[in-house]
Amino acid sequence: MSRRDALANSRPGPSTHAGLWLDRFVDSLDRKEASVKSAHVADVCSLVPGDDYAAFHERWKIALEAAGAKHRTARVKGRLAIGLGADGVLETSISLHRTWGVPVIPGSGLKGAAAAFARMQLDPDEWGEESDAYRSVFGTQKQAGAVRFFDALWVPGTGHAGRPLHPDVMTVHHRDYYSGKDVPPADWDSPVPVSFVTATGSFLVALAGPDDAVATAFDILELVLEHAGVGAKTSSGYGRMTLELPPRDPSEMEAEDLVSEIQATFARRKHNQEMDPKFKKWRTLPLAIQKRVGLSVLECVKSLPKDDRKAARSKVWFKEMTAGLEETS
Numbered sequence: 001m002s003r004r005d006a007l008a009n010s011r012p013g014p015s016t017h018a019g020l021w022l023d024r025f026v027d028s029l030d031r032k033e034a035s036v037k038s039a040h041v042a043d044v045c046s047l048v049p050g051d052d053y054a055a056f057h058e059r060w061k062i063a064l065e066a067a068g069a070k071h072r073t074a075r076v077k078g079r080l081a082i083g084l085g086a087d088g089v090l091e092t093s094i095s096l097h098r099t100w101g102v103p104v105i106p107g108s109g110l111k112g113a114a115a116a117f118a119r120m121q122l123d124p125d126e127w128g129e130e131s132d133a134y135r136s137v138f139g140t141q142k143q144a145g146a147v148r149f150f151d152a153l154w155v156p157g158t159g160h161a162g163r164p165l166h167p168d169v170m171t172v173h174h175r176d177y178y179s180g181k182d183v184p185p186a187d188w189d190s191p192v193p194v195s196f197v198t199a200t201g202s203f204l205v206a207l208a209g210p211d212d213a214v215a216t217a218f219d220i221l222e223l224v225l226e227h228a229g230v231g232a233k234t235s236s237g238y239g240r241m242t243l244e245l246p247p248r249d250p251s252e253m254e255a256e257d258l259v260s261e262i263q264a265t266f267a268r269r270k271h272n273q274e275m276d277p278k279f280k281k282w283r284t285l286p287l288a289i290q291k292r293v294g295l296s297v298l299e300c301v302k303s304l305p306k307d308d309r310k311a312a313r314s315k316v317w318f319k320e321m322t323a324g325l326e327e328t329s
Contacts, residue, residue: 002152009322010025011043012025012047013044014048014050014105015050016047016101016237017100018044018047018096018101018102018164019096019097019098019099019164019209021044021047022040022088022089022090022093022094022096022197023069023089024089024226025040025043026040026089026090028224029272035217037090037092037194037195037242038167038169038195040090040195041167041195041196041197042167042195043192044165044197045163045165045166045167045197046163046164046314047101047165048162048163048164049100049101049102049156053100053102053156053179054156054157056100057153057155057204060153060204061204064150064204064206064208066274067180067208068208069150069205069206069207069208070147070208070214070218070246071204071205071207071246072205072206072218072243072244072245072246073155073202073203073204073205073207073243073244073290074091074202074203074204074205074225074242074243074244075158075201075238075241075242075244076150076159076199076200076201076202076203076241077240077241077242078200078237078240079168079198079199079200079238080105080106080198080200080230080231080239080241081093081094081106081164081168081196081199081231081232081233081234081238081239081274082094082095082102082106082109082199082212082230082231082239082240083096083231083232084196084231084232084233085232089253090196091196092194092196092197094137094165094196094197094198094199097153097154101160102153102154102164103154103164103165103199103203104151104152104153104154104203105150105151105152105203105230105231106151107150107152108149108295109230109231110149110150110205110221110230111138111145111147111149112122112150113154113221113222113224113228114138114149114189114217114220114224114262115134115228117220117223117224117228118134118138118220119134121223121228124204129250129325130180130325133216136213137213137216139221140181141323145209146209146210146213147207147208147213147217148173148207148209148215149207150205150206150207150208150209150259150290152203152204152205152206153203154199154201154202154232155202155203155204156202157252158200158201159199159200159201159202159203160200160201162316163200163201164199164200165198165199165200165203166197166198166199166200167195167197167198168195168196168197168198169193169194169195169196170193170196171191171192171193171194172191172192172194173185173189173190173191173192174189176189177189180250184249198238202244203241205221205243205269205271207221210307221243222243225239225240225241225242225243226241226242226243229241235284251286251289252289253287254281254285255285255289255292258278258282258285258293259293259296261278262275262278262293262296262297262300263296263300265278266301266304269308271300271312272311272315273277275315276317279316279320279321282294282317290321291324291325293321294321294322294323294325295325297317297318297321298322298325300323301313301318
């Protein structure tokens with residue numbers, strides 16, 4: 001008995017690697033057996049990574065942050081066809097992580113899509129291939145760009161029914177004509193359905209480099225994902241994604257609340273009675289955020305009548321909260 005015969009009745013289990021099953025467990029390679037391919041694609045798309053992948057994903061985020069990378073989540077609006085034309089046993093393929101079998105968007109693909117969008121869609125004077133901005137962010141053949149684009153990995157638990165993969169079908173209506181045969185396309189040609197694997201859900205997009213360059217690259221990527229898409233079949237609507245806002249720092253949210261409280265205190269002319277507890281809260285914030293709150297305090301004091309302004313400037317909380325800030329009044 002051959003190995004293929006021995007594995008003929010095998011079924012994927014809970015921990016089956018999607019890439020391994022896609023390339024090694026198809027029952028037949030007969031291109032005419034569309035039903036066999038459809039069933040095989042459905043089997044692959046039924047697989048869900050286990051808890052081990054979720055743990056790895058958390059370690060991956062920690063490693064990115066340790067490397068100084070900023071990350072944001074990109075959510076697929078419909079379907080993503082990434083690596084469709086790569087080598088595989090079927091007519092179509094998909095880019096999957098070699099270890100975990102989850103869909104992955106190569107960093108080189110994200111960088112290429114962003115660079116092409118910048119060249120073709122943005123101001124050519126600012127983002128032409130020879131411009132300083134383009135060369136700084138994306139680099140040249142002789143010089144590396146300032147921004148590093150990491151592979152974007154699938155976020156656990158996202159996607160249709162919590163699965164990373166979803167079956168899809170493209171229908172070729174004039175196969176002989178498209179394959180180069182000397183046969184003109186005709187209305188009576190039989191359509192040929194081709195099943196293939198697509199990705200759904202969200203992906204962790206990470207960039208590293210100088211803060212200004214990374215922020216600019218994210219701005220361009222947001223436009224790319226929203227309007228152009230990545231991967232294959234983008235002209236048919238595949239690959240469109242929404243780049244979600246980065247998670248907010250709890251300290252920044254606390255600072256915003258504190259600024260609102262301080263502004264309300266000054267508006268009620270209660271700053272002499274109510275600033276001490278706010279001053280204590282201000283001391284617990286990171287230094288950079290303390291300065292932002294201090295600027296707000298400075299503006300509030302400037303708005304006071306002359307005598308009240310002079311009295312406020314004599315307070316300990318004013319002197320500490322605005323230390324090092326330039327007063328321009």
